Amino acid sequence: MPSGALLFQSVILGLLLGGLYALLAAGLTLYFGIMRVVMIAHSAFLILAAYLAWWSHSRLGVDPLLSMVVTVPLFFGCGVLLQRLLLARLRPVTLTMMSVLLTFAIAVVIEGLLGYVFTGTQRRIQLGYGSASFGLFGARIAVVKLIAFGLAAVALAALYLLMKKTTFGWALRATIQHRDAARLVGIETDRVAGYGFGIGLATAAVGGTALALDTTIYPSLHWHWIGPLMAIIVVGGLGSVPGAAMAAMVLGLMQSLLQIPLGTTWAQTIFYLALFATLAFRPQGFFGGRLAQRF
Amino acid sequence: MTEVRSLATANLTKAFGGVVALDGATVTFRHGQVNALIGPNGSGKTTFFNCVTGMIRPDSGQTTYRGQDITRRAPHAIVRAGIGRTFQLCRVFPRMSALDNVLAAVRPAGLVGQLRGARARVEVDRAWGWLTRLGIEHLADVEARTMSWGQQKLLELAGVLMSDPETVLLDEPAGGVNPALLDRIGTLVRELNAEGRTFVIVEHNMDLVMSVSDHIVVFDRGRPIAEGPPSLIRTDERVLGAYLGV
Amino acid sequence: MASEIELVDVQAGYGRAAPVLRGLTVSVPAGTIVCLVGPNGAGKSTVLKVASGLLKPRTGRILVGGVDVTGQGPQRMLASGVAHVLQGHSVFREMTVAENVLLGGYTLKDKALVAERTAFVKELFPVVAQRWGSLAGLLSGGQQKQVEFARSLMVNPKVVLLDEPSMGLDPKATSTVFEQVVRMRDAGTAVLLVEQNARRALENADLGCVLDLGRVHISGPAGQLLADPQLGELYLGGRPAEPPVSPKR
Amino acid sequence: SGDGGGSNTADDPIVIGISLPLTGDFSEPGKGVQRGYEAWAKITNDKGGLLGRKVELKILDDQSNADRVVADYEQLIGSDQVDLVVGPFSTRLVVPAARVAEEYGMLFVEPAGAAKEVFEQGFKNLFYAAPAVANDHYNHLADYLLALPPDQRPKTAAYAAMDDPFAQGTAYGLKEKLAAGGIRTVVDEVYPPNTTDFGSIAAKIAASRADLVVGGSQYQDGVNLIVALQQLQYQPKLAAFSTAPTNPEFAAAIGNKTEGILAPTGYTQKAPYPSNKEFVEKYTAQFGTPPEEDEANAYTTGQVVAAAVTAVGCAEQGACQQKLVDWVRSNTVETVVGPLSWDATGKPKGAHMIQQWVGGEIQIVLPADAKEADLIYPKPAW
Amino acid sequence: MTLARRPVGRIVPAVAVLVLAAAVLSFPSLAPNPYILSAGVVVLNYAVLSTSWNFVGGFTGYISLGHGALAGLGAYGTALLVTRAGLPSFVALAVAALLVAALAVPIGFAALRVRGASFVIVSIALVLILLLVFQSWASLTGGSRGLVVPRPFPGLLRPEHHRVFYFLFAGLLGLALLAWWLIDRSRFGLGLKAIREDEDKAEALGTPTFAYKLVVFVVSAGFTALAGGLYALWFGDLDPVFQFSILTGSYMVLMALLGGVRHLFGPVVGALVVGFALEYFKVEFGNTPLHLVATGLLLALVVLFMPDGVLPAIGGLLNRLSRPTQSSIREVTAAQLRDERAAASAAEGTRDRGDAAAATAGGRPQSTRERA
Ligand SMILES: Nc1ncnc2c1ncn2[C@@H]1O[C@H](COP(=O)(O)OP(=O)(O)OP(=O)(O)O)[C@@H](O)[C@H]1O
Ligand SMILES: Nc1ncnc2c1ncn2[C@@H]1O[C@H](COP(=O)(O)OP(=O)(O)OP(=O)(O)O)[C@@H](O)[C@H]1O
Ligand SMILES: CC(C)C[C@H](N)C(=O)O
Ligand SMILES: [Mg+2]
Numbered sequence A: 001m002p003s004g005a006l007l008f009q010s011v012i013l014g015l016l017l018g019g020l021y022a023l024l025a026a027g028l029t030l031y032f033g034i035m036r037v038v039m040i041a042h043s044a045f046l047i048l049a050a051y052l053a054w055w056s057h058s059r060l061g062v063d064p065l066l067s068m069v070v071t072v073p074l075f076f077g078c079g080v081l082l083q084r085l086l087l088a089r090l091r092p093v094t095l096t097m098m099s100v101l102l103t104f105a106i107a108v109v110i111e112g113l114l115g116y117v118f119t120g121t122q123r124r125i126q127l128g129y130g131s132a133s134f135g136l137f138g139a140r141i142a143v144v145k146l147i148a149f150g151l152a153a154v155a156l157a158a159l160y161l162l163m164k165k166t167t168f169g170w171a172l173r174a175t176i177q178h179r180d181a182a183r184l185v186g187i188e189t190d191r192v193a194g195y196g197f198g199i200g201l202a203t204a205a206v207g208g209t210a211l212a213l214d215t216t217i218y219p220s221l222h223w224h225w226i227g228p229l230m231a232i233i234v235v236g237g238l239g240s241v242p243g244a245a246m247a248a249m250v251l252g253l254m255q256s257l258l259q260i261p262l263g264t265t266w267a268q269t270i271f272y273l274a275l276f277a278t279l280a281f282r283p284q285g286f287f288g289g290r291l292a293q294r295f
Numbered sequence B: 001m002t003e004v005r006s007l008a009t010a011n012l013t014k015a016f017g018g019v020v021a022l023d024g025a026t027v028t029f030r031h032g033q034v035n036a037l038i039g040p041n042g043s044g045k046t047t048f049f050n051c052v053t054g055m056i057r058p059d060s061g062q063t064t065y066r067g068q069d070i071t072r073r074a075p076h077a078i079v080r081a082g083i084g085r086t087f088q089l090c091r092v093f094p095r096m097s098a099l100d101n102v103l104a105a106v107r108p109a110g111l112v113g114q115l116r117g118a119r120a121r122v123e124v125d126r127a128w129g130w131l132t133r134l135g136i137e138h139l140a141d142v143e144a145r146t147m148s149w150g151q152q153k154l155l156e157l158a159g160v161l162m163s164d165p166e167t168v169l170l171d172e173p174a175g176g177v178n179p180a181l182l183d184r185i186g187t188l189v190r191e192l193n194a195e196g197r198t199f200v201i202v203e204h205n206m207d208l209v210m211s212v213s214d215h216i217v218v219f220d221r222g223r224p225i226a227e228g229p230p231s232l233i234r235t236d237e238r239v240l241g242a243y244l245g246v
Numbered sequence C: 001m002a003s004e005i006e007l008v009d010v011q012a013g014y015g016r017a018a019p020v021l022r023g024l025t026v027s028v029p030a031g032t033i034v035c036l037v038g039p040n041g042a043g044k045s046t047v048l049k050v051a052s053g054l055l056k057p058r059t060g061r062i063l064v065g066g067v068d069v070t071g072q073g074p075q076r077m078l079a080s081g082v083a084h085v086l087q088g089h090s091v092f093r094e095m096t097v098a099e100n101v102l103l104g105g106y107t108l109k110d111k112a113l114v115a116e117r118t119a120f121v122k123e124l125f126p127v128v129a130q131r132w133g134s135l136a137g138l139l140s141g142g143q144q145k146q147v148e149f150a151r152s153l154m155v156n157p158k159v160v161l162l163d164e165p166s167m168g169l170d171p172k173a174t175s176t177v178f179e180q181v182v183r184m185r186d187a188g189t190a191v192l193l194v195e196q197n198a199r200r201a202l203e204n205a206d207l208g209c210v211l212d213l214g215r216v217h218i219s220g221p222a223g224q225l226l227a228d229p230q231l232g233e234l235y236l237g238g239r240p241a242e243p244p245v246s247p248k249r
Numbered sequence D: 001s002g003d004g005g006g007s008n009t010a011d012d013p014i015v016i017g018i019s020l021p022l023t024g025d026f027s028e029p030g031k032g033v034q035r036g037y038e039a040w041a042k043i044t045n046d047k048g049g050l051l052g053r054k055v056e057l058k059i060l061d062d063q064s065n066a067d068r069v070v071a072d073y074e075q076l077i078g079s080d081q082v083d084l085v086v087g088p089f090s091t092r093l094v095v096p097a098a099r100v101a102e103e104y105g106m107l108f109v110e111p112a113g114a115a116k117e118v119f120e121q122g123f124k125n126l127f128y129a130a131p132a133v134a135n136d137h138y139n140h141l142a143d144y145l146l147a148l149p150p151d152q153r154p155k156t157a158a159y160a161a162m163d164d165p166f167a168q169g170t171a172y173g174l175k176e177k178l179a180a181g182g183i184r185t186v187v188d189e190v191y192p193p194n195t196t197d198f199g200s201i202a203a204k205i206a207a208s209r210a211d212l213v214v215g216g217s218q219y220q221d222g223v224n225l226i227v228a229l230q231q232l233q234y235q236p237k238l239a240a241f242s243t244a245p246t247n248p249e250f251a252a253a254i255g256n257k258t259e260g261i262l263a264p265t266g267y268t269q270k271a272p273y274p275s276n277k278e279f280v281e282k283y284t285a286q287f288g289t290p291p292e293e294d295e296a297n298a299y300t301t302g303q304v305v306a307a308a309v310t311a312v313g314c315a316e317q318g319a320c321q322q323k324l325v326d327w328v329r330s331n332t333v334e335t336v337v338g339p340l341s342w343d344a345t346g347k348p349k350g351a352h353m354i355q356q357w358v359g360g361e362i363q364i365v366l367p368a369d370a371k372e373a374d375l376i377y378p379k380p381a382w
Numbered sequence E: 001m002t003l004a005r006r007p008v009g010r011i012v013p014a015v016a017v018l019v020l021a022a023a024v025l026s027f028p029s030l031a032p033n034p035y036i037l038s039a040g041v042v043v044l045n046y047a048v049l050s051t052s053w054n055f056v057g058g059f060t061g062y063i064s065l066g067h068g069a070l071a072g073l074g075a076y077g078t079a080l081l082v083t084r085a086g087l088p089s090f091v092a093l094a095v096a097a098l099l100v101a102a103l104a105v106p107i108g109f110a111a112l113r114v115r116g117a118s119f120v121i122v123s124i125a126l127v128l129i130l131l132l133v134f135q136s137w138a139s140l141t142g143g144s145r146g147l148v149v150p151r152p153f154p155g156l157l158r159p160e161h162h163r164v165f166y167f168l169f170a171g172l173l174g175l176a177l178l179a180w181w182l183i184d185r186s187r188f189g190l191g192l193k194a195i196r197e198d199e200d201k202a203e204a205l206g207t208p209t210f211a212y213k214l215v216v217f218v219v220s221a222g223f224t225a226l227a228g229g230l231y232a233l234w235f236g237d238l239d240p241v242f243q244f245s246i247l248t249g250s251y252m253v254l255m256a257l258l259g260g261v262r263h264l265f266g267p268v269v270g271a272l273v274v275g276f277a278l279e280y281f282k283v284e285f286g287n288t289p290l291h292l293v294a295t296g297l298l299l300a301l302v303v304l305f306m307p308d309g310v311l312p313a314i315g316g317l318l319n320r321l322s323r324p325t326q327s328s329i330r331e332v333t334a335a336q337l338r339d340e341r342a343a344a345s346a347a348e349g350t351r352d353r354g355d356a357a358a359a360t361a362g363g364r365p366q367s368t369r370e371r372a
């Protein structure tokens, strides 16, 4: 029987981990629920951002958090270009299908280039405060994990407000749902779709930086993230940012707690069990689910 | 005239959240007749079709077809029982040719039937016949997605007729169809009816409804408010108030 | 009378296929309703798409208020005062009725005007007010059409292109739509109307134009076209249904 | 060799085919192995080659992929007609690669198939060119701990091992011996190779307050686990991790909090064996840094093959290979890791040394006859 | 118009089949060394896998990135039946394929409930979850230590071994192609394609869509498992990381898509191209991860510029060269059409009506003159 202290520590670790999952899933939710694009390359961009953070820290001596000043706009730009130059060329009828393959290709290209430039070596940012922590009722909270959590929270809130409260959010959703009609009400659909994608990638930049603070990175790491993230957005309800956040927190927590009795490997299956349970009982997702149609 | 009950519902109810789309609808359509189902926008006509064909589950109530309860059957099973339908927002198979669209409506039976060639001579000829009768045979090799709205509408109709249903539910067959062609569709309905097919037509085009139907059911707020032959409906107070709006 | 919008000798088509419009000229003066009729697949919707910039013509010119705007996209066209209501269903299905209607005023900067227009369309189409907060994709077919028309009423364009606005509408709503079309005309808007409800449309229109094979077949005052028996049989319908082939059992 | 096998003249180089994980999961050690092989080829050629012929390496990348490694050796042997082959890195790749070599009847000396599974396949041509297999890496440490007076002896131990035959082999080799000696196992975790978040595993270990923590690690997982343990301020009496602490970048990677960490090693640059001095010198001259264990293992592999070729006097496909195999099986070879000989399964018969981080430097502490410093137990706080 | 194209439409595939079969069967004797032969085995394995994938992907349009898992199950199933149950190799292969097909029923039941993007996610999840299970359940599967599959023909030298398996794979490919072809031309196949186009509409036309999807999924799983199992017998070493990898499934998709999912030989062509390309990139960019970049670029190019695959792209090109652009517009005005129709019915008397009525009643019209 695990001790109370271990349980409490695991809860804390789970919540911190969940926060990171939430941020990473949020971008996916954006492309996926709102733009109908299955963005396999999201986690590859995540790793790319993490590499840039690592690189600026170890080669330029810049604090990884500062690297976001460059990576966030850079990724936004990449996203716009990606959408305008590549995804926009796909036929709307087969968008979902083909976007899987196209973004898969992008993921592989990124992985290959990362491997080429940075080699396959596992990397880890060596921060002065890397192993620093403080106590909370007997549990320890690592400073880096808390920073990552904070980044996630801020980015998520910003994303939510942007989608729900601004005309841009409306224009984006309108663009995806009926492109011609959106053009006819005066929306610059090309630009809007590009920006939408850019914002998604910008969340990857933030997420990647947060990720780099406390884990090892290597070029093929993105495969490791795809599964849990995909599961999270389905459980949360495709297209729902708050849903994804909730699902991420809950699953992160469960993973952390299940690790005590089951060990690392089996604990990961919780994501897939939750995925199948969702599909079986509530295909529209457990937390979001405003969508009218199944995809 | 025969008085055989064809399609009948009892107390069919369906609510979407707060919106009650069907409110205890009890309707009977007679076999061998052309029936019309009319009513204002949002009165539940399409929902009625959806419930009857199994596309959505009613909250309560019953559907019977020729005495059999079909309420909880899967849509394809209901088609097999003899009820075919078209959609209001017309639906065709976009990347299939018009001919294949029509051929896809053939319902094979048994394992051997399933594995038989899809382009058997008999069926191709039949499909061709339907395309011709609806005036779109020149589009036989054209992918459906490149057709105009009205052409798709006609193609959908051809598909349903190909599946050879005993009872045909048409949801706004006239929407977007050229009036000259509409006359031909009216004629077609009467011809098919003469062969013994039952029709239930949802339509806002009163000329078509009045000229083609034997029996009209008027819906308002999810339940019938009047029914009878065209002559009666044309003058019914409630219908005038709720629907025709004069 | 100067034309508000003019398509001159337009050729247009989709992809690599043969042209759909083959040298077509249409013009709509301000304060006039021009009604386009023709068989299915004649190219009526294509004319409107070319006029609103959704489809670029292969050759020919488009003039709005006398200015050549050939090749401009829909956003620019809207800015020049051309609005287009699509055929079929083009509501934003996963957005609320409110969001749909308000997006109709996407280009408006004036908050007060938006509010005023919103109130107007809510009154015109009760369903818009009743279902303000529900997802548009969940409305019935006719209700969606109404929302769509309401959306197009949020702006006050110089040219309106309407592609079968009455399709799927019940008689009441159809009347409302035709009333609005006439009101627009009376307010000086140029209306290019495509209708399969051809007789009713021609009754309300000033000019009529029969399209066949991607060309203008006949054009003239609406009343004159209505009176032509040959046109009636070929394009406008209205013959009584043929008697049933065999007697009914 | 341009003209395909068979008609070798004395001037033709001896081509040695190798597939290595230059990309993918094992790319880092894979490159170390590559450097080791290259150093061996250069040093050999500088001395006039083998049998008077130059040595030429043909290296393919297997992307750390088992399918690829098989295709590579297939290509090297079947299509490129190399004269000799030597092994790739890591047990996972060694096993399928060895099967190809076996079925083509080639001698297969390998630098990195340390797990016991390698020797359970019934291979007759395989030889592991290092002192000991994974399960025996900690033998000296186990002896030391069990020899401590009962009151000083650790009571509890926590194990965490990567799900990898080699990594688990090291940790479980020690676990078996300690458990038999009465040291209770309080945590026994296995994590998949791609694990990057060690928070929960560390939490479990920290909560158990085990006296002794043993990590069956390759490299980065060891670093991550140590940092996670440090974040939780867990202070064991003894901490041992396989391979990671011997890596030159290890100290920086964990923020220099290395005090007292133990690791087994099969190689040390200071080893007194005659060929080692030459190796360290020339290697350092060639690459700028002294060689590590992976490089040394590859070099050792080269030495074993060279000894066999020189003794038998041939190096080509065909009957020659069996003679080479027979020679290796029945002889002892002097290498940079000491004299090596093998049992019937190709298992080496030596043992590993134990190193410990003392005062910011890693030093050999066991066995007593090779030690550079004394083992510090309990270890200072990290 | 439909009729006129038929003879050509029949001769071309027939010739293609013959040429392909001849090329495939003569390859082993032409292969200069065992390595090339083994590469041939790999390509054939790819071809079987992607053809198997194409039962689901091509007909129903459900994109599964998880078919690698089914191949992995086939491989492990075969291996475990040989090592644990002591079955003869090829009996084990057949039993394993049947077991996987049976297992595909519940899997399909869960996965085929959702469409489009959700299905893609489920299929990815399938691979990942099986990877976890096969890694963790070491007592049965050997875990990450891997599993060694005993050779079915222990006495055989390696080149002979390759040759035997080459023909086994070729046979399996032939079987898969035959099955695909049968379904493609059948009514069942047309129903599946209808599902691909619009599932609800297909259901409304009376197609039991769920049963159709499930059946074809099971068939696909069976062939995939056969390919996986045969690979296990050929290759000999199983490691969960490689058996349950998203990349395997993705390559299947890439190959099928590259060749053209609507074509019988699309996946085979795709497998050839990908097989060569992978080999070429490996040689060209040998020791850098640039081969990944090249693979990615290849995939991206296909998706962007040949979304229907190589075969349709070539076909389209030939068509454009040989035929003028055709129009879907009726080339006669409404008035001409009326006159034509009137003339036709006058000439044929009452037969026109008779025809139509017969057609409606499901009877056989006497003439097909309309199609001249
Ligand atoms: N899936 C759904 N979710 C929520 N509400 C729905 C749904 N489907 C229909 N409704 C509502 O049910 C009511 C009836 O809709 P229905 O489509 O049956 O009307 P209809 O009679 O076919 O109208 P129309 O003539 O406009 O086609 C409408 O108010 C509609 O908004
Ligand atoms: N997206 C498209 N791609 C290719 N061809 C098209 C496309 N849309 C329409 N067409 C073709 O162009 C021709 C004219 O179509 P259009 O939609 O303009 O007809 P329409 O007159 O509006 O007909 P309807 O009354 O049926 O709406 C048709 O023959 C149609 O097949
Ligand atoms: C000692 C090491 C070179 C062994 C290697 N890490 C293996 O996997 O077997
Ligand atoms: Mg309706």
Ligand SMILES: [Mg+2]
Pocket: B148, B149, B150, C044, C045, C046, C087, C163
């Ligand atoms: Mg149109």
